Amino acid sequence: MPDVINADGTVRQDEWVVVPRPEDGESLDIPSDQPALIPADLWLAGYEHFTGNDRIGVWFDSHDEPEIIADKVNELPLIGVNFPRFVDGRGYSIARLLRERFGYQNELRAIGDVLLDQLQFMKRCGFDSYVLRADKDISQAAKCLNFFSQGYQAATDTDLPLFRRRAG
Amino acid sequence: MYVYDEHDRQMAAERVAQFRDQTRRALAGELSEEEFLPLRLQNGLYVQRHAPMLRICVPYGMLRSDQLRRLARITRDYDKGYAHFTTRQNVQLNWPALEDVPDILADLAEVEMHANQTSGNCIRNTTTDQFSGVQADEITDPRPYCEIIRQWSTFHPEFAFLPRKFKVAVNASEKTDRAAIRIHDIGLQIVRNDAGELGFRVHVGGGLGRTPMVGPVIREFLPELDLLTYLEAVLRVYNRYGRRDNKFKARIKILVKALTPEGFAEKVEAEWAHIKDSPTRLTPGAIERMKGFFTEPPYEALDNATDLLARQRFENRGFDQWLSHNLDVHKKPGYAIVTLTLKKTGTPPGDVTDQQLEQIADLADEFSFGEVRVTHHQNVVLADVRQDRLLELWEAVTPMGFGTANLNTLTDIICCPGGDYCALANAKSIPVAEAIQRRFEDLDYLYDLGNIDLNISGCMNACGHHHVGNIGVLGVDKKGEEFYQVSLGGSSHHDADIGKILGPSFAREDMPEVIAKIIDVYVDQRTEEEEFLDTYRRIGIKPFKERVYA
Ligand code: HEM
Ligand code: SF4
Numbered sequence: 001m002p003d004v005i006n007a008d009g010t011v012r013q014d015e016w017v018v019v020p021r022p023e024d025g026e027s028l029d030i031p032s033d034q035p036a037l038i039p040a041d042l043w044l045a046g047y048e049h050f051t052g053n054d055r056i057g058v059w060f061d062s063h064d065e066p067e068i069i070a071d072k073v074n075e076l077p078l079i080g081v082n083f084p085r086f087v088d089g090r091g092y093s094i095a096r097l098l099r100e101r102f103g104y105q106n107e108l109r110a111i112g113d114v115l116l117d118q119l120q121f122m123k124r125c126g127f128d129s130y131v132l133r134a135d136k137d138i139s140q141a142a143k144c145l146n147f148f149s150q151g152y153q154a155a156t157d158t159d160l161p162l163f164r165r166r167a168g
Numbered sequence: 169m170y171v172y173d174e175h176d177r178q179m180a181a182e183r184v185a186q187f188r189d190q191t192r193r194a195l196a197g198e199l200s201e202e203e204f205l206p207l208r209l210q211n212g213l214y215v216q217r218h219a220p221m222l223r224i225c226v227p228y229g230m231l232r233s234d235q236l237r238r239l240a241r242i243t244r245d246y247d248k249g250y251a252h253f254t255t256r257q258n259v260q261l262n263w264p265a266l267e268d269v270p271d272i273l274a275d276l277a278e279v280e281m282h283a284n285q286t287s288g289n290c291i292r293n294t295t296t297d298q299f300s301g302v303q304a305d306e307i308t309d310p311r312p313y314c315e316i317i318r319q320w321s322t323f324h325p326e327f328a329f330l331p332r333k334f335k336v337a338v339n340a341s342e343k344t345d346r347a348a349i350r351i352h353d354i355g356l357q358i359v360r361n362d363a364g365e366l367g368f369r370v371h372v373g374g375g376l377g378r379t380p381m382v383g384p385v386i387r388e389f390l391p392e393l394d395l396l397t398y399l400e401a402v403l404r405v406y407n408r409y410g411r412r413d414n415k416f417k418a419r420i421k422i423l424v425k426a427l428t429p430e431g432f433a434e435k436v437e438a439e440w441a442h443i444k445d446s447p448t449r450l451t452p453g454a455i456e457r458m459k460g461f462f463t464e465p466p467y468e469a470l471d472n473a474t475d476l477l478a479r480q481r482f483e484n485r486g487f488d489q490w491l492s493h494n495l496d497v498h499k500k501p502g503y504a505i506v507t508l509t510l511k512k513t514g515t516p517p518g519d520v521t522d523q524q525l526e527q528i529a530d531l532a533d534e535f536s537f538g539e540v541r542v543t544h545h546q547n548v549v550l551a552d553v554r555q556d557r558l559l560e561l562w563e564a565v566t567p568m569g570f571g572t573a574n575l576n577t578l579t580d581i582i583c584c585p586g587g588d589y590c591a592l593a594n595a596k597s598i599p600v601a602e603a604i605q606r607r608f609e610d611l612d613y614l615y616d617l618g619n620i621d622l623n624i625s626g627c628m629n630a631c632g633h634h635h636v637g638n639i640g641v642l643g644v645d646k647k648g649e650e651f652y653q654v655s656l657g658g659s660s661h662h663d664a665d666i667g668k669i670l671g672p673s674f675a676r677e678d679m680p681e682v683i684a685k686i687i688d689v690y691v692d693q694r695t696e697e698e699e700f701l702d703t704y705r706r707i708g709i710k711p712f713k714e715r716v717y718a
Contacts, residue, residue: 087206087289089329093407096326101442117190117199117207124325137198147186148179152319154447155326161396161447162175162319163454 004109005130007123009142018059018080018111030056037080037111040069051075059111062090066097073104081127083112092125099126099156116144126156169230169539170315170461172280179323180277183284187211188270195267210290210328212283213269216591222261222269223286224276228296228314228338229257229542233529236540238279240525246272251525253510253518255582255633256335257295257542258286262589284322289330291321291403295337297346298507298541301462302551304499307358308366310340312458313395316450320396327403331410332418334403335375348544348660350374350383351636353420354402359389366392372402372432373424376630380666381421384429386436393450394440400448401440405432465537465552470502473555480559487562489611490573495558498551504558506536506550507543508570509580513605515569516598517583518546527568535561544633545582547575576619578687579605582633586626586643587650593626595643595650600624600679607680617687620700621660636660638701639686640667641679652679656686656712657704668709671717685716 003011015034021042022028028046030036035055043050043058050056052075059080060066066073073079079098081091091110098104109129110122116136123145132138154161172180187207194204214221224239231239239259243251246268252260264272276282285292294317301309317336321327327334337349340358349355355371368390374383390398402420411417424432481488496505508528511517520528528548532540535557536550543549548570553561565571574580581604584590586597601624608614623637627644634640640655651673658667674682689712694703704712 086203087329088412089289089327089331090408090412092326092329093404096404100446115203117203118329121325121328143189147189148182148323150175150179151325152179152322153324159447163316163457164447164451166173166175166457167451167453 002131003138005119005132005138005141005145007128007145009145011138011141016057016078016109018082021061035078037078037109040064040066040079043076044069044072047072060091060094062088062094064094066094066102070102073098073102074106076104076106078107078109079104080109080111083110083114083118086113086115086118088113092121095122095125095127096156116140119145120147124151124153124155124157169232170227170311170458176280177277180280180282183211183282183323184270184273184277187273191266191270206288206329208269209288210285211269211273212286213266214287216262216589219263220266220269221589222264222272222283223254224259224261224281224283225286225293226258226281226542227318228294228300228311229298229544230311231532231540231542232279233532233538233540235279235281236525236529236532238275238281240522240529242272242275243522243525250519250521252516252585253520253542253546253548255544255546255584255631256286256293257298257544258293259542260585262585287333289332289334290328291324291330291334291336293335294318294321295335295347295352295544297339297341297344298543298549299346299496299505299551300340300541301464302498302500302503302505303341304497305343306340307342307360308340309459309462310338310358311462312455313356313358314338315461316395316455316458317399320399320448324403327407330403330407331412332415332420334406334420336399343662345661345664346543348633348636348664350664351376351380351633351660352383354399355383356395361389368392368395370398370402372436373421373429374664375419375421376633376635377419378416378628379419379421380630380635381425382664382666383421384424386424386429386433392455393452394444396448396450397443397446398436398440400443401436405435405439409435465539467500467503467552468554470500470554470556472501473558476556477558484559486566486571486573487559489615490562490571491558493573493577493615494575500552502555504553504555506553506558506561507575508548508550508565509572509575510547510570511574511580511605512569512572513579513609514602516585516588517581517601524568524570528570531561531564534564545580547580573611574614576621577614578608578617578620578622578639578683579614580622581605582621582623582637584625584632586624586632590626590631592629593643594628594645595626595652595676597624597626597632597641597643600641600643600652600676603676603680604683607684617690618699621658622683623658633660634658635666636664637667638704639683644673646673650676652676654682654686654716656709657701659701663701670709671713682716686712689715 040058057078371383587593625632655667
């Protein structure tokens, strides 16, 4: 079971597993005993079947378009966004869209090549849990989530860009 | 000039602490080289031919004298006693040790400087016209908008891992463009609409490098208050849809081309519609507040020193030449804009020693309210010099090596560090610049030739802007040997254009002669009022080809 880091830096464990996209000809392999994140388009394709199941969430890959489930996001207990490589910054935009445009309220998790030095950016874009790449030192997560005590921009952690806060 | 408040100071200090921690983890092996790479680049640190190279940010080219003195001390304490002014209005150090960089950043932070986002695939230093605020024909001072963009882009959580580097430039003059906005990823031209409201004409998708392009207009008028939300929309579209599969196709220009400018503009408008009225929308108060940092220095009420200058020029030919070339008209009577050219033959363009940095600081204090500007031509500007003190200034700068009266002439060469410093180079570029400068040492001849932009890059990354030189020189590698390709007709101004390649490349020792032949064609063919570019545009490339390859 992976260690999950919360936005406040504390660590917990949970049972959620990420189900990879099936190869051509294979079908989705959903575990029976654990809650699972499945590819978002497949969730949508099987919507009748999955809806209302609070042990099924979705994950997006970095090239996926979260728009496809825009009006349904809050039916999901958990959404994962995959960072296939830590330098692929598309997941940050996906997170902001989910939070700010589609109003997603539940847990948003960064998965994949998640490293320490990106955690604070992820937090500011709306992620509230993180599964660190296995070889990284989880004890440093809290520090890395808080390198900066504030930011210049409005983001999901603050509505007010610094120029508005300065205005008093 | 912008002055930090407690928020800026705190974030600068946190940034230094963060990089100190990252460097420690990198040295301890907790961060792989691959993982450390984007982190160090976002702190200005390249690994280069001889040592790390540190690119220090000079927001929109503005420097105070205390900052210059601090730079001088840093080059002395941590480097070999010189620095380099770049085409991005920044400063580079060529030899710092990796272990020292956190300390250098701490020293910089004390004088409100940093190296944030001077490299890497993020939003880089926003550049602008070095004459901002002092020229008569600008619509408004662009620097407050540059600082607004600087703050918005600094540590932007969504845009720190873009497909590729991203550069924004702003220009506010109606007649000239010294900021080369049309070869930037985003070029903002400040305009007024028919109703007299201030806004921006937005160019997106310009850039040099492997696939040079002039940025098309994607919005004719963007109201002032919408600046940041619109930039956010452009960046978000780019972040999501820019190519990441191929480093050479990852710049926004490739996306704009693939979608067509109209198609790209539509996507941006669709994105913008959602965030237009978000809290990121600027407020009149925020703009006013920022303008408060760029107010006029305490100018005295003066008259133009016309008679005095006429007399001094008559008595001193060197002074006369310098005034004719390195001086620009100031919006205030009795003042002048002076450009100190760092293009003395034998010194790499843009290079300054620690002593020279201190001399420039002294000159700034003595003659220009303690401030200077760095130009993308790798020169330095004293923007507010009293006309009745110009002679005194000229006498002071000449022995320092800044009196070369060649601004905008053929020997005011833009030149990248090339093979002498840069690990990516195909060829050296500094010795080529020097050889050309030597070939054209006769100042009278140089003046007769008028304005010519000669730009040299050591490889196709185009750090020396060769594509937009009226004459461009590009170092190429042929079976391990250095050759130089020449292009003609480029421009980075309002009439921006990418130069055309003349033909097969040349050996280094032939370069001065090749340039001389190109110049001969111009001299033979020009009409009285034509500049080099005008003649080229009229007669085309053929006559040049015929002469050079005859
Ligand atoms: C010595 C270390 C340097 C390295 C390794 C380096 C690297 C690069 C690379 C890889 C590019 C191509 C980017 C692309 O096409 O996407 C580039 C472009 C550029 N660099 Fe450098 N550079 C260096 C120094 C400089 C210096 C000293 C200057 C200024 C004098 C400079 C200014 C620029 C500019 C203006 C561009 C073109 C921007 C554009 O394509 O729009 N660089 N550089
Ligand atoms: S143009 Fe090429 S050689 Fe010159 S500095 Fe840039 S990367 Fe280096």
